[in-house]
Amino acid sequence: MPRPLRVAIGGIHIESSTFSPHLSTADDFEVTRGDALLARYDWLSPAQPWATDVEWIPLVHARALPGGAVDRATYEAWATELVEKLAAAGPLDGMLLDFHGAMTVVGSDDAEGHLVAAIRSVLGPEPFVSAAMDLHGNVSQVLFDACDLLTCYRTAPHVDVWETRERAARNLVEALRRQQRPHKALVHVPILLPGEMTSTREEPARGLYARIPDIEARDGVVDAAIWIGYAWADQPRCRGAVVVTGTDATATAEAARELGGHFWAARDEFAFVAPTGSMDECLDTALAAVADPARRPFFISDSGDNPGAGGADDVTFALERMLARPEIRDGSRRAVFASLVDPQAVAQVADQPLGSPVRVTVGGRIDSRSPGPLPLDGILEAVADDPDGGRCVSVRVGGLSVFVTSRRMQYRLLESYARLGVKLDEVDLVVVKIGYLEPELFDAAGDWLLALTPGGVDQDLARLPYRKVVRPLFPLDRDFTADLAVVTG
Ligand SMILES: [Zn+2]
Known part of the structure; x- marks a missing residue:
């Protein structure tokens, strides 16, 4: 009998506006550890067939209503707890990161990138890391580099939250069982729009996300994901992104190029979901x-x-x-x-x-x-x-x-x-x-x-005092040609 896979789970889940005077502190978060953390995931009780023969190791999970930036000491306490528990967990095959992707921490422009780098520093390069995110999160180069699988919700309003986390976990376990590190491809799309213009109940987001199942069904593709990004933080990472992961490098890169192109081509059609x-x-x-x-x-x-x-x-x-x-x-x-x-x-x-x-x-x-x-x-x-x-x-x-x-x-x-x-x-x-x-x-x-x-x-982004987002960026800028380069890993 091979030993069971050992997979750690944890994360810090919040989206936080740099334009809001609210400061998110420990009191704003609901924190789960141990069995209570594992009880969040209905694929574990009873365990779905793909999730058996896996030892799931709960670290810590903190979740808050969206707010203003997270107080530095609050963030550091949980980041330290995550890292210390990882270091004490013994040999691990993988980690599931369960987070939003648009956390702002006072003094940091890429909080999730910082967090995953800290996690990698104790986990080492070998274990696979899979991130389950909100489509209003952001994918920085640092985050992309440190993860082997990244995915996000496919609906807004979000009605597939738990499906997404399960998919991220299942894809991680299946990749570990294949013993093949996934290929991955990223396209940043220079568009930054509020969620109220990008609901998947309406076109063009509905049609854009409807492309995912066909792409995912292709040979060599495991998962395809589209991030709208988070419009209320003034950070270089805030913009649209597409990530495709798979078992075939060419199929993965081609799918990312295609989805990124469709996202960009739809830019003029995004409109508010209500008058x-x-x-x-x-x-x-x-x-x-x-x-x-x-x-x-x-x-x-x-x-x-x-x-x-x-x-x-x-x-x-x-x-x-x-x-x-x-x-x-x-x-x-x-x-x-x-x-x-x-x-x-x-x-x-x-x-x-x-x-x-x-x-x-x-x-x-x-x-x-x-x-x-x-x-x-x-x-x-x-x-x-x-x-x-x-x-x-x-x-x-x-x-x-x-x-x-x-x-x-x-x-x-x-x-x-x-x-x-x-x-x-x-x-x-x-x-x-x-x-x-x-x-x-x-x-x-x-x-x-x-x-x-x-x-x-x-919602009127033109009224916000952006300084750090990467320009040109639609719709703040309109007359430019997008660089839709595919970054692979
Ligand atoms: Zn969201």
Whole structure:
């Protein structure tokens, strides 16, 4: 009997904006180790046939909601733990890196590259390393060089998260059993677009990602992956990428060249997944539209401060514009604002009896851009404990329920609204800090607009002060010929 393969698993999973004033610290992360880490992966219990005869060694996994840059000491603590546990793990055949790919650490422009280099320094060159990533991550040359297999999600919104991790693990185990180091090919595509222009629900991303199964079915190809990249970090690595891995060098390089060419050729077709406008334009349209019951609830994405992309989650710009509308203030329209993080404001009102009049200042503590902290004069409508947001309150001002949370969270699930007493089919208008609507909201929406609001993840990239991204870069630059060179390894 050959000894079982020994494969370590770990990673740090966050996407973090360099344009957001939020600082991600240890408190923002959920950390798993030991059996709890292995329990994340449903292919291990019960073990899928390909995963048996493998000893899976859990290191540490830390995961946070997207945010601002990660505090240096927080990152160093987990990087050190990963490296020390690897060094203590004995001989290893491989490692599965389970991470996002768009982590920013204060003072580093390529955090995952740094992490994987540290991992290689103890692992040595022989074991195979496979990375499972988000398609909004970035592939630097350092990361590409240090990994033998790299893949990412094929859907946005991401509904294939666990499939992707399983594929990365299975491809790793199969490559180890073949005892052949994979061939790999990388094409950087000089395009940087927000996720809200590249949803795979819409063309051209839908058609681009639909090419993958045919390519993957070719002889000599194991996996093909397309990274959209992360638009809200000002780093040289931020841009599109294609990586193909396989057992045949020529087939692998050819497939990467082809997919990279299709990505580049589609650049002018990418458009926002919903009609866009300023916050006031979106409110004008929505408040007129909700006279038609079929268009209720009307959703407006407060996209510039989307915590799901790294926004601070406390910019008050959109809320202030809502409160300026007489039909919302006088209660003739029923509306929800979801949400602002402000633990101080929650603590100030949460213990009062429901129905009490409350005066509280909310938001603008992390990201203080105009209009900053906003006074609310209303009624305490609901208090609830949310698994993501901690203690949450709803303060009613006229027809508007303003949700305030203790931790940063995104109102993407209907049950989160219900916890604060709101059934979405009974409201006219929902303004939510999100980009593209996640599936439950998408299905619930009578109509939807994407407001181009200010914040740390501003969708209008031309407004962001990029200095370090590699130019030329579409759409910041438009009139240039792309270098779509294939880098192999
Ligand atoms: Zn993503």
